[in-house]
Amino acid sequence: MRSAQSFNLLKFRMHKPFEADKLKIDKDRPGLTLKMIQAHFKLYEGYVKKTNEIQEKIDGADKSEANGVYSMIGELKRQETFAVNGMKLHEVYFGHLSGDGEPKGELVKMIEKDFDSLDEWKLDMVTTAICARGWAILAFDFRDNRLHNYGSDSHNVGAVWGAIPVIVLDVYEHAYAMDYGIDRKPYLDAFFKNLDWGFANNIIKEYDLLAKHAS
Ligand code: FE
Numbered sequence: 001m002r003s004a005q006s007f008n009l010l011k012f013r014m015h016k017p018f019e020a021d022k023l024k025i026d027k028d029r030p031g032l033t034l035k036m037i038q039a040h041f042k043l044y045e046g047y048v049k050k051t052n053e054i055q056e057k058i059d060g061a062d063k064s065e066a067n068g069v070y071s072m073i074g075e076l077k078r079q080e081t082f083a084v085n086g087m088k089l090h091e092v093y094f095g096h097l098s099g100d101g102e103p104k105g106e107l108v109k110m111i112e113k114d115f116d117s118l119d120e121w122k123l124d125m126v127t128t129a130i131c132a133r134g135w136a137i138l139a140f141d142f143r144d145n146r147l148h149n150y151g152s153d154s155h156n157v158g159a160v161w162g163a164i165p166v167i168v169l170d171v172y173e174h175a176y177a178m179d180y181g182i183d184r185k186p187y188l189d190a191f192f193k194n195l196d197w198g199f200a201n202n203i204i205k206e207y208d209l210l211a212k213h214a215s
Pocket of ligand 1: 040043090170172174175
């Protein structure tokens with residue numbers, strides 16, 4: 001059994017800091033101004049910075065003060081999931097925001113199998129996006145090896161474990177208010193017009209989801 005002294009001496013492996021992606025967009029997109037996209041991207045960069053800051057502080061935090069009501073380590077743990085999910089979800093969102101909107105690849109066949117048709121899927125995705133306060137996410141869930149449209153009210157509220165985001169739609173007001181005010185629906189149209197299906201299909205390939213989907 002490990003002694004208390006040796007436990008205290010145990011060093012956790014320090015986290016390697018995350019590096020922010022670079023914005024691939026340098027001009028207005030159909031229905032989305034560059035000014036709005038750049039302002040939004042700054043928020044993403046903030047999530048990467050805060051993820052690094054929080055994880056570094058967790059590495060050096062006093063674990064003995066842990067408390068369910070309030071403690072510094074408790075707050076760091078609470079905000080870590082917000083920052084990490086904020087980072088990851090925006091990386092998919094911006095990753096697939098500069099395409100031609102043309103559905104293609106194996107993902108289309110997977111969607112047609114799980115939602116009957118592309119139109120049915122899109123209707124459900126848009127419905128999710130109107131209801132959600134944060135995100136609408138097409139995710140491949142390893143529990144049943146199929147696709148689901150999950151809604152999430154915040155980066156760390158409604159996140160589903162064991163599921164890979166494939167298409168990520170940001171519906172926070174910051175994603176569209178500069179161009180559309182409080183009018184979300186035209187922003188949703190613009191999102192689908194700019195969706196890079198090739199990027200989403202690369203996620204399918206990266207995690208070998210087609211083979212799992214068929215099993
Ligand atoms: Fe956002």
